[in-house]
Every structure is written in C-alpha cells, then in structure tokens.
Amino acid sequence: MVSCPQIKRVLGDYDAIHVRRGDKIKTRKDRYGVKRSLHPHLDRDTRAEFILHRVQKWVPSGRTLFIASNERTPGFFSPLSVRYKLAYSSNYSHILDPLIDNNYQLFMIERLILMGAKTFIKTFKEDDTDLSLTDDPKKNTKLWQIPVYTLGGKES
Template identity: 35%
Template sequence: MNVMFFGRKSKLAPSIRDEEINDTMPTLGSEMNFRNGRYVYYARGGDYCKGMNHYLWSFLCGIGEAMYLNRTFVMDLSLCLSGTYCSSNKDEEGKDFRFYFDFEHLKETASVVGEGEFLRDWKQWDKGHKRKSAGEEAKYIHRPWHAIWKSKRLMNVVTEISGRMDWDFDAQHVVRGEKARNKHLWPHLDSDTSPDTILTKVKEMVQPWRNLYVATNESFYNYFDNLRSHYKVHLLDDYKELWSGTSEWYNETTMVNNGKPVEFDGYMRVAVDTDVLYRSKIRVETFYNLTKDCKDGINTCRIGFFL
C-alpha cells in the first residue's frame, strides 16, 4: 500500500445515513483492504477558505490525479466557505461538501474514501510509504468536471421554483453588489442596471405579463418593483419557505449536519438562482444585454461579444 498526499491535514465532517439520498461515505472494510489499496490523499491547502471556484479547481485536480493513477481518493467532507458567501461576511469552517454538491454522483464517478477512516488505519501503517505527487504527472491530468454536480437538495429547490412558474418563464440576470460599486473596472454597470434602464431593456426582449424570474445579487428586495407593472416578477426570496424551518431542505440538511440547523447561504443562493435562470425561455444577461462593461473588467471583452 502506498499513499500520495495532496495538500495538508484537516478535520473530518460527521458521516450520516440518508434514506432518500445515498451520500454516506464509502468504507474501506478490513485492514487488509486498506493495506492493499493505493491512495491520493486530498487535504487542506492554498484553496482553503477561498472562493468556491478556487476550491473546485484544486479539488478536481486531486480527483483527476486519483483517476489518472487509478487510486482511491481520500477526502474530507468538511470545507471552509469564503466570507463572500456568508451573512457574517467572515469565512465559516465546518461546512459539509454535501450541502453544495452531489456526493452520491461523485462516488459513482470516482473511487473515494473518508479521511477519518483512512487516518485511523494509516496510524497502523509505515508512514514512510507516502510521497508527494510528481510535477510531471500533472501535465497529463485533466480535471473531471463531469464528476461535480450540484446537490440534489438544492436542485429540488430549483425544480419547485420552476414548477410554480409552470416551467414557462423568462429570466434576467442582474449583477450588482461590489462590481456596481467599482467604477474603475465597471464604470457603467451601476447606471446600466438601474431600475429604469433594466425595464427599458427587458421590454425590448420579453413580452408583457410573462413570468419573469430575476436572478441577482442585489440585496434590496424592492429594487425591481417597477418591473411589476409589466411582468409577473419572481425573486428567490419569494420562495423562502422552501428552505425555512419546516421545509424538506431544512430537515435533510439538518440531518446531514448532525442535528444542527444549516444556513441557506450565499453560495446556495447563487447555485439555485443560476439553475432557475438556465431553465428560462428567454434570458436577459447583465454582461451582454444590460451593459457594455466587460464581465472581468475594462479591456477584457472578447471581440464581437457585444452587439
């Protein structure tokens, strides 16, 4: 048995049994199975408490390495959510991977085992067998993005919202927040996403009195009120009962979290907003339809991207 380490050591999130969604951690079985195994151990590194895209880029590098080398991937289900997604505006540790991603699909795609069980057996084994991943191997590793799906619990919320609009709706994506305040990189974004400007642009693209879902990071609920005179407007917060204390999502995530309530955090909001947006008939995009500012700041637009 030998082990390749990827990152640094971290704590183990509790494992639970869920009869509806099979996202419990696979086990190694006997000590002999452990000794005969070959592993890639993924643990905390430079991606810890960074944005979710940063985390996934690093995480999928580890998964890809394990697949390439035909090894079992050792993972910690506990992650740190960047403060940009948290109501506290502070990084929050102890978030469960299964809150955000479909672990059942991941373990069907790749061979994985939990860090806790691995470390228990590892203590009985010669630590001299471990080694770091060689740089040459990284050239041949492809990140298996197909292994990462959004959590089924979040997708159930997406399905419920879409169903309440009879699966017949249009949508607009309105990016504001910090980008709208940064006049250096996005000089026109604030004004181009003002309520009156949004209404003018949407009226050019969407028929009146359609169901219009607004996916946005704008925190002021009434910001889009002028649209209500022309459309049946829907915002994510109109569906709060889907993650309230009496919801199926609340009960299931509480069970995953060892009986402790789970916040419907900023990343979950983005995940649900995005997938409802993708299910719309017509999409009005911020960095295509509403503004000529570039998505990644000034001078980053692709040639021909804007009409």
C-alpha cells in the first residue's frame, strides 16, 4: 500500500501514541446508582494534560507526535501542542481518502504508522516492555469500579 510509506516520509522522524477512549470509557450504574467502569483510570489517563505529563519522560519536547485515537471531540489533544508538533491521519486525507473505504482499513494503516515510530506508546500495557498511557489492565476483568476523574472534569 502506497499510503504508509508516503505518510511516514512526510512525518520524518516521529513518535506516536495510540489513545483508545470512546468504547473503553463507558460506564454503567450499579444497583445503588453508582457509576462504575471496567477501566477506572482510563478517562483521566487519556486526557491531554495527563498524556502530556506521562509521555514527557519518553518523548522529548519539540518532536512530531502522531496520534491515533477514536476520540471524536475536535481539538481534544490540542493541549499537547505546547510541547509537540501534532499529526493525525486526518492531516493526510488527501493521501488516504482515495484508499480508505471503512474505519477498519484506516485502523490498519494507522497501526502501520504507529509501528514505524521511534517511540510508540500504547493505551494499555500489553507486556512488560510496552510504554502505556494507563496502568489499568487491558483485559476485561469484569470488575466494574468507580471511575477516577480529573478535578476540573466530572465529579470525583
């Protein structure tokens, strides 16, 4: 596929993060009406201010940071631009649009771009050598816990 090498060439020397939010942040209320989540720290850990703090030890300031995410809020990651040059697959729509028919195809191209980064930070740690945004386990533990939010965001 022509698109990945083209995009990697334009990115040059870059780092990347995969930020899985939408589907993994879902909550449900228990029988007492208390919100619970399978990934209690994920909403907090994948917000821009927390990402900025977490990745600074792995990614030096001024680097290009490619972000692959299912977050739909425009500008959600903009606070990261104080330290990094941000790039998204949407920046390369002129290359991707003729090739992409569905989100699965986009995800596969983003995976290839993520894997080509100098430093790749996953949402969840899958093995001991992975860098990750959260310490919450990726596997479904079926243990619904009270979510931990940021102070300025939702209720604590």
